Amino acid sequence: MTRQPVVALIGATAVGKTALSLSIAEKLNAEIISVDSRQIYRYMDVGTDKVSLSVRREIPHHMIDIIDPDEKFSVADFAEKTSQTVKRIYARKKIPLFVGGTPFYYNALFHASLNSELPSDEDVREKYEALANSQGAELLHMKLAEVDPPTAERLHKNDLRRVTRALEIWDLTGKAPSQIFEEGEKRDYGFDVLYIGLSRSREELFSRIEIRLEQEFSQGFPEEVEWLLKNGWNENFNPLKGLGYRELIDYHRKKITLDEALEGAISRTKAFCRRQQTWFKKFSPAIWFEMSELNNEQEIINTIKNHLNLNEVNK
RNA sequence: GGUGGAAUGGCCGAGUGGUCAAUGGCAACAGACUGUAAAUCUGUCGACGGGAGUCUACCAUGGUUCAAAUCCAUGUUCCACCA
Numbered sequence: 001m002t003r004q005p006v007v008a009l010i011g012a013t014a015v016g017k018t019a020l021s022l023s024i025a026e027k028l029n030a031e032i033i034s035v036d037s038r039q040i041y042r043y044m045d046v047g048t049d050k051v052s053l054s055v056r057r058e059i060p061h062h063m064i065d066i067i068d069p070d071e072k073f074s075v076a077d078f079a080e081k082t083s084q085t086v087k088r089i090y091a092r093k094k095i096p097l098f099v100g101g102t103p104f105y106y107n108a109l110f111h112a113s114l115n116s117e118l119p120s121d122e123d124v125r126e127k128y129e130a131l132a133n134s135q136g137a138e139l140l141h142m143k144l145a146e147v148d149p150p151t152a153e154r155l156h157k158n159d160l161r162r163v164t165r166a167l168e169i170w171d172l173t174g175k176a177p178s179q180i181f182e183e184g185e186k187r188d189y190g191f192d193v194l195y196i197g198l199s200r201s202r203e204e205l206f207s208r209i210e211i212r213l214e215q216e217f218s219q220g221f222p223e224e225v226e227w228l229l230k231n232g233w234n235e236n237f238n239p240l241k242g243l244g245y246r247e248l249i250d251y252h253r254k255k256i257t258l259d260e261a262l263e264g265a266i267s268r269t270k271a272f273c274r275r276q277q278t279w280f281k282k283f284s285p286a287i288w289f290e291m292s293e294l295n296n297e298q299e300i301i302n303t304i305k306n307h308l309n310l311n312e313v314n315k
Numbered sequence: 316g317g318u319g320g321a322a323u324g325g326c327c328g329a330g331u332g333g334u335c336a337a338u339g340g341c342a343a344c345a346g347a348c349u350g351u352a353a354a355u356c357u358g359u360c361g362a363c364g365g366g367a368g369u370c371u372a373c374c375a376u377g378g379u380u381c382a383a384a385u386c387c388a389u390g391u392u393c394c395a396c397c398a
Contacts, residue, residue, distance in 0.1 A: 245353085278347085
């Protein structure tokens with residue numbers, strides 16, 4: 001199978017992916033595919049730092065504004081839909097440029113990390129969640145240890161999310177997840193990625209996070225959340241548990257002040273930034289560029305062209 | 316000037332004679348991750364050491380005691396109330 005060479009711009013939140021991606025997309029006549037688990041949702045614009053509509057008219061962006069905050073959407077949905085999008089972009093004789101900070105999604109799309117067949121059922125999941133609520137997380141973990149010792153061993157008993165999901169899979173298939181993962185076929189989309197990693201010092205990243213959130217808070221983020229609440233969305237829907245959204249919901253409920261909300265959003269975003277870096281460290285092949293060094297854009301573009309075999313054409 | 320209260324590890328804060336290198340939270344750092352992933356979860360967190368352990372620590376100094384973050388005295392700083 002010949003693999004399709006593609007390029008993805010990765011890096012922690014606030015490193016400067018977006019600005020650079022626009023410039024690169026313009027020069028390469030590329031279309032951007034957002035790899036961002038929150039920009040997927042409509043009506044969440046300020047807090048997710050979406051590119052403006054007017055810019056998106058100039059440079060097409062995909063995987064943004066595709067569903068409402070209460071709709072179900074999984075990594076598998078993302079990977080599936082995205083791979084279709086890539087085909088359409090190529091059909092148009094343009095280049096896809098992946099940009100975003102959701103490592104989990106990259107993992108599914110480029111590293112064949114997902115099983116082809118893996119069922120999911122809301123009701124079954126809720127059954128186990130309810131069990132955990134009434135009987136405690138430990139009991140659930142013990143139950144998992146009975147049906148799938150390796151997975152129970154791997155998962156901490158407090159990690160209810162994963163323990164529940166493992167039991168859900170077992171319940172629906174009658175097989176141990178560990179066995180399915182080992183033997184089952186993986187979803188491979190046939191890409192050959194090169195990661196262009198953008199880096200900055202922690203210190204710099206943290207200060208950029210602060211600045212960005214302060215701006216968002218003064219430029220409509222609180223109002224955006226107020227609007228979402230008025231229209232029936234709340235923290236029961238996962239996307240509204242995101243950075244800043246959760247805090248601003250508390251603010252609108254008068255549980256905390258606006259300053260406290262900002263502070264909370266900042267510190268949670270910093271923690272997220274660290275988590276992203278933990279993932280990205282392991283992404284390969286990757287070439288890292290230090291963003292505080294100016295004028296490495298041409299070098300990045302050359303690297304991209306090289307991977308996509310666009311270089312020799314003009315020479 | 317008087318009276319009362321408080322000073323704890325980077326920060327907040329619990330602890331009132333031994334089981335205290337000191338609960339908890341925050342921050343910081345490291346990590347896990349198969350359809351919720353901006354979610355969810357874990358570990359480290361006084362210094363030195365692989366560890367057993369050793370040392371230095373609860374404002375300062377002195378004291379009581381076999382033993383003090385905890386009790387006493389004095390001092391320093393801060394807060395509240397009264398003048």
